[in-house]
Structures are given as C-alpha cells and as structure tokens.
Amino acid sequence: MAAQPERGLVWLLRQLSSRAAADAAIGDVLDELADRTQAGRAPRWPRVWVNTQTIKLALPFVAAMVPRLFRAGWQTLRDAARSLRRSPAYSALIIALLTVGITAGTITYSVVDAVVLRPLAIDRGDRLVSVSTRDDKFQPRITADGFRAIRDQVTSFDGVAKVSIESFSIVTVAGVSDQISVLSASSDLFGMLRFGSGLGRLWTVDDEERGDIDVAVLSYRYWMDHFHADPGVLGQTVAKGAYTYRIIGVLGADTDIPGLDYSTAEIWLPMHADASFAIAGVLRPGVSTAQVAEDIQRVLATPDWRPTVTSYLERNVTRIRGWMLLALGAAGLIILIACVNVANIMLTRSFRRGQELAIRSSLGASRWQIALSVMAEGLILSTIASAGALIISIWGIAAAKVAVTTYMPGTFRASTIALDRRVLLAAIAAAIATGVCSALAPAIQASRASVSGVLKDAGPTVTGGARSWRSALLIGEVASVSVLLVISWLFVVSLIRVVNIDLGIDRDHLLAVSSNMEFNGTVDEVRARLESVPGVTGVAMSVGSLPIIGRAYGGAWPDTSVTRADASEPPVKLQRYRVTANYFDVAGLRFRRGGTWRTETALNSPSVVLDERAATMLFAAENPIGKQVRVTDPAGVFAVVGIVPYVYTSGPEEVVKPSAYFAAPATAARKFATMFVRVSPPPEEMVPVLKAAIAPFAPPGKREYVHIADEAVRRITAIRRFNGGLMSAFGALAMVIGAAGIYSVIAALVTQQRREIGVRVALGATPQRIYRSVLSLAGRHIVVGLIIGLPLAWWISRGFAAHLFQVTPADPSVYLGVTALVGAVGLLAVLIPARRASKTDPMITLRS
Amino acid sequence: MPVRPRPSPLGEFELLVLLATMSLGDTAYPVSIAADIARRTGRQASRTSVLITLERLEDKDLVTSRYGDPTPQRGGRAKRYFRAKPRGVQAVRDALERIETMTAGLTGVLKEK
Numbered sequence: 035m036a037a038q039p040e041r042g043l044v045w046l047l048r049q050l051s052s053r054a055a056a057d058a059a060i061g062d063v064l065d066e067l068a069d070r071t072q073a074g075r076a077p078r079w080p081r082v083w084v085n086t087q088t089i090k091l092a093l094p095f096v097a098a099m100v101p102r103l104f105r106a107g108w109q110t111l112r113d114a115a116r117s118l119r120r121s122p123a124y125s126a127l128i129i130a131l132l133t134v135g136i137t138a139g140t141i142t143y144s145v146v147d148a149v150v151l152r153p154l155a156i157d158r159g160d161r162l163v164s165v166s167t168r169d170d171k172f173q174p175r176i177t178a179d180g181f182r183a184i185r186d187q188v189t190s191f192d193g194v195a196k197v198s199i200e201s202f203s204i205v206t207v208a209g210v211s212d213q214i215s216v217l218s219a220s221s222d223l224f225g226m227l228r229f230g231s232g233l234g235r236l237w238t239v240d241d242e243e244r245g246d247i248d249v250a251v252l253s254y255r256y257w258m259d260h261f262h263a264d265p266g267v268l269g270q271t272v273a274k275g276a277y278t279y280r281i282i283g284v285l286g287a288d289t290d291i292p293g294l295d296y297s298t299a300e301i302w303l304p305m306h307a308d309a310s311f312a313i314a315g316v317l318r319p320g321v322s323t324a325q326v327a328e329d330i331q332r333v334l335a336t337p338d339w340r341p342t343v344t345s346y347l348e349r350n351v352t353r354i355r356g357w358m359l360l361a362l363g364a365a366g367l368i369i370l371i372a373c374v375n376v377a378n379i380m381l382t383r384s385f386r387r388g389q390e391l392a393i394r395s396s397l398g399a400s401r402w403q404i405a406l407s408v409m410a411e412g413l414i415l416s417t418i419a420s421a422g423a424l425i426i427s428i429w430g431i432a433a434a435k436v437a438v439t440t441y442m443p444g445t446f447r448a449s450t451i452a453l454d455r456r457v458l459l460a461a462i463a464a465a466i467a468t469g470v471c472s473a474l475a476p477a478i479q480a481s482r483a484s485v486s487g488v489l490k491d492a493g494p495t496v497t498g499g500a501r502s503w504r505s506a507l508l509i510g511e512v513a514s515v516s517v518l519l520v521i522s523w524l525f526v527v528s529l530i531r532v533v534n535i536d537l538g539i540d541r542d543h544l545l546a547v548s549s550n551m552e553f554n555g556t557v558d559e560v561r562a563r564l565e566s567v568p569g570v571t572g573v574a575m576s577v578g579s580l581p582i583i584g585r586a587y588g589g590a591w592p593d594t595s596v597t598r599a600d601a602s603e604p605p606v607k608l609q610r611y612r613v614t615a616n617y618f619d620v621a622g623l624r625f626r627r628g629g630t631w632r633t634e635t636a637l638n639s640p641s642v643v644l645d646e647r648a649a650t651m652l653f654a655a656e657n658p659i660g661k662q663v664r665v666t667d668p669a670g671v672f673a674v675v676g677i678v679p680y681v682y683t684s685g686p687e688e689v690v691k692p693s694a695y696f697a698a699p700a701t702a703a704r705k706f707a708t709m710f711v712r713v714s715p716p717p718e719e720m721v722p723v724l725k726a727a728i729a730p731f732a733p734p735g736k737r738e739y740v741h742i743a744d745e746a747v748r749r750i751t752a753i754r755r756f757n758g759g760l761m762s763a764f765g766a767l768a769m770v771i772g773a774a775g776i777y778s779v780i781a782a783l784v785t786q787q788r789r790e791i792g793v794r795v796a797l798g799a800t801p802q803r804i805y806r807s808v809l810s811l812a813g814r815h816i817v818v819g820l821i822i823g824l825p826l827a828w829w830i831s832r833g834f835a836a837h838l839f840q841v842t843p844a845d846p847s848v849y850l851g852v853t854a855l856v857g858a859v860g861l862l863a864v865l866i867p868a869r870r871a872s873k874t875d876p877m878i879t880l881r882s
Numbered sequence: 883m884p885v886r887p888r889p890s891p892l893g894e895f896e897l898l899v900l901l902a903t904m905s906l907g908d909t910a911y912p913v914s915i916a917a918d919i920a921r922r923t924g925r926q927a928s929r930t931s932v933l934i935t936l937e938r939l940e941d942k943d944l945v946t947s948r949y950g951d952p953t954p955q956r957g958g959r960a961k962r963y964f965r966a967k968p969r970g971v972q973a974v975r976d977a978l979e980r981i982e983t984m985t986a987g988l989t990g991v992l993k994e995k
Contacts, residue, residue, distance in 0.1 A: 065955065
C-alpha cells in the first residue's frame, strides 16, 4: 500500500475543513504521488513527502483561521467584560474571593518551595550526601585509613571528602580575634562541590601529601565583610588554638550557597590527620543511598556496622517537610473552597442572565460559544484577582519571611524565601486554572439552558439541573470547609496541649546561664556574683547541661545505669544530672516525697534524687525513700532521699529517659557549669543585669549565654506554634469564605424563588413557615456537607497523626466542635436571606 | 428575491483555474487542473494552491463541487470534482472583456518582440 499521511495530520485537516473535503485533498496527494512514481520522479522518502504535502494543505486553513479566532476571542472577552461591568458587586465579591485564595496559595507555596521543594543551588546538589562515621554508641567507626579506602575503592561515589565544621570557634585572623565558624576538610571537598578560588589558590592533594597543611582559605563573604576585598590578605596569618596558618586564598563569589552549611564557614582549613571528621560525598547518577552504604560496609569490612547515608537536602528538610506540606495542603484547600464558592456565585449569576443567554442562543450562538463567554468571564475575573494577589503576595511573602525567621529561627534556607520565577509561574498557572475551574460548571449549565423555557417565562426560573449543580457545589463547599476546620482544630488543640503541659520545672521567672564554654574565672566566683545581684532569689548549678535550655541552645545529657542495691534486676538507663542541693528549689521541682540532700552529708553518705518515672521503674509501688541503688556513673551505692516530678528535658514533644540527680562534686577550680537563676523581677529586665554582673567572667567571644527559660520553650516549640497559628488562620479564612458562600447562594436562591414564595404566601403560608423553610433548606445542605466532610477529614488527618500532640484524628470532641461551629455559622449566614423571604409581599412579587 | 452582489473581479490565477476547470469539464479536480495549467502555460501550479483557489471560488459562488467514487489508488478516497457555475462563466467573460478593452490599440506594442 502506498505511503499514507499520519493519522494526527488527517484528523487535523478534517477539523480544519470537512471530512469529505479533507479526504479528497489527501486523495489528490496520493494521486500526485502515483503520477510522479509513474513518471520516474518518485520522491526519495514517499512517507515524508506525503506528510509534508498534507501539512502544506493544512497551513492555508490555519492561516485563514487565526484572524477569525482572534476576532472571536476578542469579541468574547469584550462581551464578558461588559457583562461583568453590569454587576460590579458580584464581580467584586468573586475577585475578592479569588484574590484571597490565590494570595494564600502564592505565599504558602513560596515559603514551602524555598525551604523544602527547591533543589540545592549547587551543581549535583541532589546527589550530595553525608555519611555517618560513628555508631549508635557514638564510637568512631571510620578512621583516616578507612576514609582513604572509601575514597579509593567505593565506586558509587563521584567524589568524597572529609569534613568537619566547628561553630563559635575562637580564631585570630590577621591579628583580630573573633568567634566564627571554621571548616576543616580534605582538599577533595573543593572538587566535590566544584568550588574555585576568587583570589590566590586553594590547597591541593599535593599540599596534603607534602604535609603543607598550615594554610588557610577565607570564605568570600568573610573576605568582603572583614577585609573589604583587600588582596593584601594573602600571606597574613590565622591562629586557632596551638596552630598558626597562612592565608593562601579566598573562595570564589559563587561559593555562597544558601542552605549549604559549608558556605556558612568563614575560614577553611586543611584537616589534621588525627582530627575527627564527617564524610560528605556526591553519588554517581542512579546510585541509591542504601547501595553506597552497602559498598562502604564492604570496603571497611565491618559486618556489625553499616553507615547511615543521608541525602544532604533530606537531612535538612526532614524535620520541617511534613509541617510545610501540611500548610501547602491547607492553602490548596483554601483555593478549592474559594473556587467552589466562586463557581456557585457564577452559577447563580448565569441563571439571572438566563434570558440574555437564551436570546443569544436563539440568535444563533452555539452552546460552545455561550459556554466560552461564561468561561471568559471566569478568566477575566481570575486574571484581575491574580494581578491583585501578586501585588499583595509581594508584601505577604516579605512578611512571611520575617515571620519564619522570627518565629522559627534556624529554618533551613529561610533567607531565600522570595517571589521568584518558579513561584510566579505556579501562581499564574494556579490563577488560570482557578478561573477556568470555577467557570466550568456555570459554563456547562449556561450552555444547556433551554431557549423556549426561559423565553416563555417572564422572569428567570431555576431548573432542576441548575438546582442540583448548585446543591452539589454548596455541599462540596461545606465539606471542604469542614475538612479544613477539623485539621486546623486538631492542630490548635495540639498546640494548646503542648503549651499547657507541665514540663516539671517551673519556668516562671527562671533564667539560665549556659555558655557551653569555660568561664573566665571559677564557677564559684560566677555563682557568688550572680547571688549578689538584687532581684536574684536563688542560683543553682549543674555540672552538665540544663533541661530545656540545653535542648534549645545546645547541650547533651549523659546516661547512667541504676539498679536496686537489694535486688538483682537488670539496670535501668537514666539521664544523669549532677547538681547543687538547691537545684530543685531554684528550678521549681516540687518534691513528691522526701527532699534534697544536705550539702554537708553528700560526700559522706551519697544520696540521689530520682524522678517519679525512675522511682516507679525501680521500686514500682514501694516507697523508695531510704532505699539504696547501685549506680555506674558516678560509681557507688546511693540512698534515695527524694522524688521529684519527671522533667521533659527536651521539651514537651520528645519523651526522654527519666532522670537521676546526684550531688555536684565540689571542685574549687571548676570553670565550666550551667546555672539556673530564679529572679523576682520580670526575666526580660534581668537578662542585661545578669550579663553586666558576670561580664568580667564572660567567656571570650560574643555569644549570648543568658537565656530565659520561657524563651527556650518557645524556641523548642517554634514549629508547632507557627503551624498552629497558620492552621488557625487558614481555618478562620475557610470559615469566613464558607459563610460568605452560603450567604450568597441562599440569598440568590431566595431572590430567584420570590415568585414561588409569593405564591405560597398568597396561598396562606405564614412568614414563620417561609422563614423555617429557608433555614431548613440551608440546614439540609450543611448537614449533607458535614456528613461527607467529617469522615473525609478523619481519613486525611490520619496521614499526619504523627504531627498531633495528645489528640487523635478520631477525637470526637473535635468533630462535635466543628459540627457546632459550621452549623452555627452556616445558619447565621442565612438569617438575613430567610428574614427577607419571610417578608415577601405576594402582591408585589406576583405582579412583577 | 434577494439580488446577489456581483462577485469581485477575478485574479490572474483564479482566471487560469476557472478556465482550466471549464476546459476539463467533468474531469476537473485539483490534480488535473494543476496539470492542465502546467501543460498549457508552462506555469508550475501547485496542487495546494489550486485547491485553495477553488475553495475561494466556491466561497464566491463561482464554482460548485461534487464527490466522485472512491478509488483504491487514492487509499479509498473520493475525488472532489469542480465545475464552473453560470456565474463563474460570466465572471470569466467579464475578465476577458476587461482585458480586451484594455488591450485595444496596443496591438502594435504587444506584438513587438
């Protein structure tokens, strides 16, 4: 069989002309092909020739169509704009609803995109991984030789480097001491990250092999900020601890990558052979993290241990991803609710215009044209709304950035939150989709309007099909609102429970001095100075980290094993605190039983204070006071002297081991400790006072080390609080949009049914009856909406049960609350239309 | 009865196409028309431009078309035959008259080689 044109082209040609004409034209092409073949002028590639000829046939049709399409499009838009101008109130309401929806979506998406979704702004950033070098017991498992083996033998890496970052390191650069971040790495890191020098040079493998590792490289930003881009910095020195380094180069300007913690380091130094390190690597394309972990285990020959290989981006966003996507989902739901609402309002409007559309239809407008004109209205409204939304979003995104950096300090890539091209494109796409989606149902319905039916009647009536559309949309809206309300309610309840939980210590008027560094004097001197400050009512010391404070500002708690001295049960692991005798009093830990040890007896007869959970684990229901326990660290047998409440060391949402408190060993020369300081004036006022008081003992550097306990809790619960606030804002927004939707639809319904209502009143219906019938109409929709929405909400909220706190997705109180709220607000929204309906004057409506 | 406006004057290619259609009679379809023009005038007319011109002439109500029987050589597709309508013949006459009027008195000049 001779070459045939592609089916797609045939279809196109048939659409452009008629089926018969297109087929005849293609037949002519085949005729010509046959003639040419006969005459010995056959084309080299007959199939290509046939397709080219078919395209040539189509082109003139397309060219003839374009101006026609433009003209028709312009006319449709002009008519739509005219019709919108005629009803400014409706148009304004729709624009407002769409603006709210698109703004909420744009702002949320820009935050989520910047923090979670966008790939790392670095070449091969999606394949950047970190490899754990220590096991569960924090024992180092990869030595320097092990690293070399990995570098040389693991083929699933495209590049691998040793790296370690030391924050708040005291360094003297060109004679000026500063507290900065120092990164130590093998030279492989530069190649792996594809970082080059902006000035001078970077150290190389050769330097490392020769042992020339007394060199330093400055970060570009540090060079700009502290040396104002002075090239004379080369050759100057960097002193850190006992080592001195010579500056040989500055990193290039393109190495300042947001979200990459290596970029935050100000000084880069070669890694010493004996230093502890982490491993960073770039995977080869197509290699999984599990595969590379397996390869490393094989090369290291450690059958008992396999390293954890984590994607760099994954590691940074894991903690916040769930929250962020939840917010994005909620914003999506807001857009959906706004869309459904707008669709319903447009539907109502298209019925009011029933006569106009019927006349157009009778004058020859096709169903398609009528539907298109309604769609054009949606498009115009959504275009105006998206323009407005974008303007508001510019401000909103700036506000969101401030909110995220203020309320969730340390959020990954928060500094990059901005209205960029990705967000802009997504917002515009969402706006167009919103406009088209909301106009879809009204367009279909308007195109189905019966000409004779509408023209016969003096006024617009509501057809059965119209009613079901409107009912479906109203029910859909109530369902979506209830889904969002349930979700936000669950999160608000979680937030309330997190905030109100008893953490064990009394945070009121409590401050902490926690420097994570040695004081410039002994701990006793610092303590005595603090106690002498007016307003300070108590100072307690802990040799290690303080609860809550350590979680918020950096700290760690060692474990100890404790067993009953009189029984041979397996030991229990407890968190070990070594504190002064007044610690419990100052921290506000009220003794359930017994009391603290007396300072003078602590050394002679060792005592321990346990928390309730530890006491129950060890002694069950027995009275533990006076009982003895055997402890590994500090080693010995201790008498239980008191029982205090369990303390949520790491904040309300992390359950940690119960605690055992031992007396802090007295060492006059001790220079490191943390302290709780109980004060009577407001703690905010006491922070500068305490800082001034201990300024002479302050550790070198500029770091903040006087903290307010309440602030620490706020810091720990920052994401929860931010999300709770966001979800309640979304919930409130959904409720307002929902109420506006219910009001506008029922009001329009009452207006459209005024003749019917008039007839009913004329036939003897009382105003109360009419009032009740409108209320029950709204009530029916709300009930059905809730019946659909609540189970859906339960099903959706099961997906993020892990993010809830002390409340389950099936908590009946939440569903009862949402039902009551939606019912109350929904009925409130229809009070005015119901009143208007009940006051219908039959004579006026029947005459009109 | 509404009076149809006179069609706009024919262009040169339209005239050629219409003349070929008339001379081919019942066998006039785009391929044969293009071949006829090429044979008689030496001008290579593409089948596509002939078809587009015929469609335009049909829009102007100067030609009419009908579909013949499908043939296997054409992949089972019918031919679309065109025929000049009386209005089309009149349009040709008008065009030729205009040319004659304009060439009157130019015989000498036009015969110069």
